[in-house]
Amino acid sequence: MRLKRIFSIAWESMRQRKLRAFLTTLGVVIGITAIIGLASLGEGFRVSITERMEQGFELDVLTVIPGSLFAGYRYERFNDTHVENISRIANVSVVTPVMQIGSVTLYNGEKKVTAFVAAAVNFTEFQQVFSDRFEFKDGAMPDPVENDTLIIGYKVNYPNETETAFALPGEKVNMTVNLLKYPFNVNYSFTVAGTLQKGGTAGLTNFDYWVFMPLYTAREIYETNLVDLIFVKVRDPEFSETVADEIEALFPPYQITVLAPITFIQQVDLILGMVQIFLTAIASISLLVAGIGIMNIMTVSVMERTREIGILKAIGAKSRTVLTMFLAESLLIGLVGSLVGVPTGYGLAHVLSYIIARFGTFQPDWLRNPELESATITPVFSWLWVIVAVIFGISICILFGLYPARKAAKLDPVEALRYE
Amino acid sequence: MTALLEAKGLKKTYRMGKVLVPALQGITFDVAEGEFVAVFGPSGSGKSTLLHVLGGLDKPDEGEVSVDGISFSTLNDNALAEVRLRKIGFVFQFFNLLPRLTAVRNVELPLTLADLSEKESIKKAEDMLKLVGLEDRMNHRPSEMSGGEQQRIAIARALINDPKIVLADEPTGNLDTTTGGEIIQLMKRLNKEQGQTFVVVTHDPAIAETVDRILYLKDGTIQKVEKGRRRL
Numbered sequence: 001m002r003l004k005r006i007f008s009i010a011w012e013s014m015r016q017r018k019l020r021a022f023l024t025t026l027g028v029v030i031g032i033t034a035i036i037g038l039a040s041l042g043e044g045f046r047v048s049i050t051e052r053m054e055q056g057f058e059l060d061v062l063t064v065i066p067g068s069l070f071a072g073y074r075y076e077r078f079n080d081t082h083v084e085n086i087s088r089i090a091n092v093s094v095v096t097p098v099m100q101i102g103s104v105t106l107y108n109g110e111k112k113v114t115a116f117v118a119a120a121v122n123f124t125e126f127q128q129v130f131s132d133r134f135e136f137k138d139g140a141m142p143d144p145v146e147n148d149t150l151i152i153g154y155k156v157n158y159p160n161e162t163e164t165a166f167a168l169p170g171e172k173v174n175m176t177v178n179l180l181k182y183p184f185n186v187n188y189s190f191t192v193a194g195t196l197q198k199g200g201t202a203g204l205t206n207f208d209y210w211v212f213m214p215l216y217t218a219r220e221i222y223e224t225n226l227v228d229l230i231f232v233k234v235r236d237p238e239f240s241e242t243v244a245d246e247i248e249a250l251f252p253p254y255q256i257t258v259l260a261p262i263t264f265i266q267q268v269d270l271i272l273g274m275v276q277i278f279l280t281a282i283a284s285i286s287l288l289v290a291g292i293g294i295m296n297i298m299t300v301s302v303m304e305r306t307r308e309i310g311i312l313k314a315i316g317a318k319s320r321t322v323l324t325m326f327l328a329e330s331l332l333i334g335l336v337g338s339l340v341g342v343p344t345g346y347g348l349a350h351v352l353s354y355i356i357a358r359f360g361t362f363q364p365d366w367l368r369n370p371e372l373e374s375a376t377i378t379p380v381f382s383w384l385w386v387i388v389a390v391i392f393g394i395s396i397c398i399l400f401g402l403y404p405a406r407k408a409a410k411l412d413p414v415e416a417l418r419y420e
Numbered sequence: 421m422t423a424l425l426e427a428k429g430l431k432k433t434y435r436m437g438k439v440l441v442p443a444l445q446g447i448t449f450d451v452a453e454g455e456f457v458a459v460f461g462p463s464g465s466g467k468s469t470l471l472h473v474l475g476g477l478d479k480p481d482e483g484e485v486s487v488d489g490i491s492f493s494t495l496n497d498n499a500l501a502e503v504r505l506r507k508i509g510f511v512f513q514f515f516n517l518l519p520r521l522t523a524v525r526n527v528e529l530p531l532t533l534a535d536l537s538e539k540e541s542i543k544k545a546e547d548m549l550k551l552v553g554l555e556d557r558m559n560h561r562p563s564e565m566s567g568g569e570q571q572r573i574a575i576a577r578a579l580i581n582d583p584k585i586v587l588a589d590e591p592t593g594n595l596d597t598t599t600g601g602e603i604i605q606l607m608k609r610l611n612k613e614q615g616q617t618f619v620v621v622t623h624d625p626a627i628a629e630t631v632d633r634i635l636y637l638k639d640g641t642i643q644k645v646e647k648g649r650r651r652l
Contacts, residue, residue, distance in 0.1 A: 320498070
């Protein structure tokens with residue numbers, strides 16, 4: 001028998017039992033809706049978290065700090081040889097040392113502000129490492145850099161977000177060091193080169209509360225060539241881990257720590273992926289329930305149509321033909337259910353994402369960063385899932401339709417004809 | 421005349437619970453091409469079982485059936501289905517039409533099973549319905565038709581694949597005398613005009629009187645064979 005006719009007969013048979021076909025198909029629709037809805041929302045959740053983390057951490061920047069969290073803090077500072085050795089590692093593009101001076105207070109006539117971190121850096125290299133972040137709100141990078149050049153973070157220059165700046169480009173400011181990590185009493189005068197753009201994003205390197213001075217100036221003041229941390233930029237985030245390993249290999253065990261943001265993000269991404277699989281697996285249970293519903297209905301249907309099957313066999317239908325006729329019905333239920341379920345699933349995901357954006361909060365007030373826009377999750381559409389969901393839906397239907405269909409195909413024609 | 425259908429030593433016993441019911445106890449006979457044969461007997465004489473075995477719906481415990489030179493004992497279920505489809509037409513007491521299909525769809529079903537295109541099979545089914553006198557009932561469902569009309573559809577369906585032999589199980593058993601008579605007339609006409617071979621199982625003496633040959637069946641054996649009067 002031609003397959004096209006088998007399907008048209010199956011379709012006709014479903015049309016004649018509309019309510020039953022509708023309810024059976026509804027089960028599949030709900031299953032597929034749940035799977036697609038949770039998967040797309042879960043992926044949207046993952047993407048939004050990963051994006052947020054990528055904004056906070058430069059994935060291609062490693063931070064090398066002395067000491068180890070687990071073996072205790074043994075303070076050893078880095079020298080030029082260390083920097084030189086790291087820069088020889090393959091796939092490293094820029095290595096820049098940083099001297100940390102700690103908290104400082106700046107004076108501009110009557111005005112004074114506090115910067116929590118004063119860093120002495122090589123401006124050119126530093127700008128290469130943090131190319132996205134080291135941008136000016138006002139002023140510009142001086143060329144050439146003078147000994148007394150000072151670049152100010154946004155929050156330092158605009159402490160209350162008021163428009164009156166603490167210092168304008170070209171103004172002279174004085175600095176005193178608050179925490180005497182390297183005891184000295186600077187009364188050093190700097191010329192302000194400009195203010196950085198507001199960073200706004202959370203992460204390891206939010207420069208809003210920083211001020212920057214040239215490294216060689218700090219070296220002159222402190223009379224040392226040692227630095228406190230080293231930023232290492234790799235050619236591509238994919239090299240982060242291998243480069244981190246090679247840097248660690250340059251030092252005795254536990255003497256330094258290499259912070260590679262990509263490893264955090266990989267872990268978080270892995271966890272979120274597992275959560276997503278878990279949610280989708282739960283959603284799949286509803287599809288299994290739908291499958292059992294199909295098996296139930298089809299078994300009843302085979303019993304009801306026993307005589308019909310007997311007639312078909314008597315007039316020459318092969319067992320395989322009867323099997324295919326019943327499987328065709330299951331397949332149609334699966335196909336229709338999946339095709340309806342996919343758009344419904346994405347619709348559900350969008351409704352949920354709207355509800356979350358409108359009413360939901362992820363963070364308690366004390367944890368929330370007012371500078372970040374409120375959380376939004378955009379459901380992710382993927383053709384791959386559409387295909388997988390449709391195939392899964394149809395497979396479940398065929399799998400559960402197989403038992404009743406085989407039962408129908410195996411009926412003895414004489415017995416079936418006698419069935420009332 | 422060569423035998424179209426040959427039955428040799430057919431035996432069949434049913435098990436009903438713990439009781440063994442012998443339905444066929446050694447039946448041998450031939451049917452020639454173009455012949456109209458009646459198997460006559462009271463209920464429980466094994467008529468229906470015989471018909472099922474002759475049509476390849478049921479397998480005998482012993483003995484051998486062949487139709488058009490094809491011996492059933494060597495065939496598997498699929499091959500038997502193929503023989504039923506191409507060589508044999510069935511007519512049943514309770515018509516056994518598919519209630520959801522229209523007359524024309526019921527008649528074309530065997531053609532569909534035989535992989536004919538929809539257009540071709542509908543055309544043939546319409547011609548066949550004309551032949552049995554139902555040209556104005558083609559798109560009605562069985563529930564909208566009388567018993568006689570339904571049995572005509574069943575006959576049209578049995579004939580659609582141009583079978584070698586039509587096996588009818590009490591074709592008038594569920595009809596009143598007049599309608600039953602019309603059905604017999606139809607089968608007689610098809611036998612005469614088209615040379616269609618019929619084997620009809622019945623306990624209706626009215627049929628038995630009009631055929632070429634009558635086999636009297638009792639307790640699973642053929643008691644006697646008589647020439648029918650064969651009148652229309």
